[in-house]
Amino acid sequence: MSVYNWADYIDEQILADYTEQYGVEIIYDTYASNEDLLAKLQAGAEGYDVIFPSDYMVSIMIDLGLVAEIDASSLSNIGNMNPAFMDAPFDPGNKHCVPYQWGTTGIGYRAGNEYFEANPPTSWAVLFDPEILATYSGDGINVLNDARELPAAAAFYLGFDPNTEDPAELDQILETILTAKEYWKTFNSEGYDTELLIPDEVVLTHGWSGDVALAYYETYDEETEDGNWYYSIPEEGAVKWLDNICVTSSSEKQATALHFMNYLLDAEVGAAITNYTYYASPNAAAMEFILPEIIEDESIFPPAEVEEKLEWLREVGDDAALKYDELWTAVKAGS
Ligand code: SPD
Numbered sequence: 357m358s359v360y361n362w363a364d365y366i367d368e369q370i371l372a373d374y375t376e377q378y379g380v381e382i383i384y385d386t387y388a389s390n391e392d393l394l395a396k397l398q399a400g401a402e403g404y405d406v407i408f409p410s411d412y413m414v415s416i417m418i419d420l421g422l423v424a425e426i427d428a429s430s431l432s433n434i435g436n437m438n439p440a441f442m443d444a445p446f447d448p449g450n451k452h453c454v455p456y457q458w459g460t461t462g463i464g465y466r467a468g469n470e471y472f473e474a475n476p477p478t479s480w481a482v483l484f485d486p487e488i489l490a491t492y493s494g495d496g497i498n499v500l501n502d503a504r505e506l507p508a509a510a511a512f513y514l515g516f517d518p519n520t521e522d523p524a525e526l527d528q529i530l531e532t533i534l535t536a537k538e539y540w541k542t543f544n545s546e547g548y549d550t551e552l553l554i555p556d557e558v559v560l561t562h563g564w565s566g567d568v569a570l571a572y573y574e575t576y577d578e579e580t581e582d583g584n585w586y587y588s589i590p591e592e593g594a595v596k597w598l599d600n601i602c603v604t605s606s607s608e609k610q611a612t613a614l615h616f617m618n619y620l621l622d623a624e625v626g627a628a629i630t631n632y633t634y635y636a637s638p639n640a641a642a643m644e645f646i647l648p649e650i651i652e653d654e655s656i657f658p659p660a661e662v663e664e665k666l667e668w669l670r671e672v673g674d675d676a677a678l679k680y681d682e683l684w685t686a687v688k689a690g691s
Pocket residue numbers: 362363364365410505564567597599
């Protein structure tokens with residue numbers, strides 16, 4: 357069976373345990389973004405059985421017939437899931453996919469940095485305002501290499517809907533990104549935690565909650581009782597997302613893929629995933645096995661007042677989708 361997942365999104369020991377327990381060999385491969393996953397499947401890549409698209413991409417893939425229908429009620433572990441993450445608008449009735457991990461997209465910044473000590477980031481301005489960028493960008497800034505996440509961050513900064521379909525707003529988003537881009541060092545969403553954050557190659561990142569948390573825990577010093585990376589959700593709002601486990605419609609191993617899906621929903625397996633990734637778990641039964649410092653970490657499980665500021669990315673209409681593609685091509689030109 358072939359499993360195609362986001363980079364660094366499962367402890368590979370969990371895959372090895374599955375193989376040992378059930379005798380199923382797993383071919384494991386990773387991707388960097390929803391759009392990379394989509395492009396791969398649209399290019400006719402066969403042989404991928406289990407994939408992990410986010411919310412808006414699930415709805416795109418359902419429309420394109422790329423994910424198989426499932427009977428979620430036949431999964432013996434489905435009752436473990438927190439009902440708040442079931443029956444989402446992008447897949448009513450969980451007819452195709454089940455929840456895997458969730459998180460937010462915010463700002464990670466280097467603790468102890470002189471500029472941030474005086475100005476802890478509370479706004480997306482730290483990523484988009486040229487005056488602010490000019491003061492500290494020499495120390496290195498990373499942004500997510502992601503065609504929906506980066507425009508969404510700029511949209512929040514400009515006071516727009518992160519799913520805007522308005523061509524004039526999308527033009528302004530592009531302009532804002534192009535102006536800020538000259539201050540950014542890297543576009544990296546695949547290995548930025550270990551390659552850029554932990555070795556201090558940058559001091560600020562547009563980032564996913566778990567990746568910044570991983571940088572915090574990996575740099576944690578017992579003596580100072582602190583790590584090097586902090587996380588902030590800007591006051592203008594931020595994206596909340598849910599990644600999902602789906603079986604491809606081209607899979608010839610659907611029964612095995614469903615068996616594996618059910619295995620990932622086990623309480624202890626769900627906890628092992630979160631204890632490795634530092635992302636929040638939608639598995640209610642897993643909570644008792646998750647490390648207490650993760651459960652108590654508000655950058656991973658945000659409190660209600662932060663949740664109120666979060667918005668989902670949604671599938672946009674065909675015209676807007678084309679405009680997002682053009683925007684992204686213009687952003688990436690020359691980088
Ligand atoms: N390192 C694994 C990161 C997975 C993040 N998925 C986020 C999708 C948000 N659109």
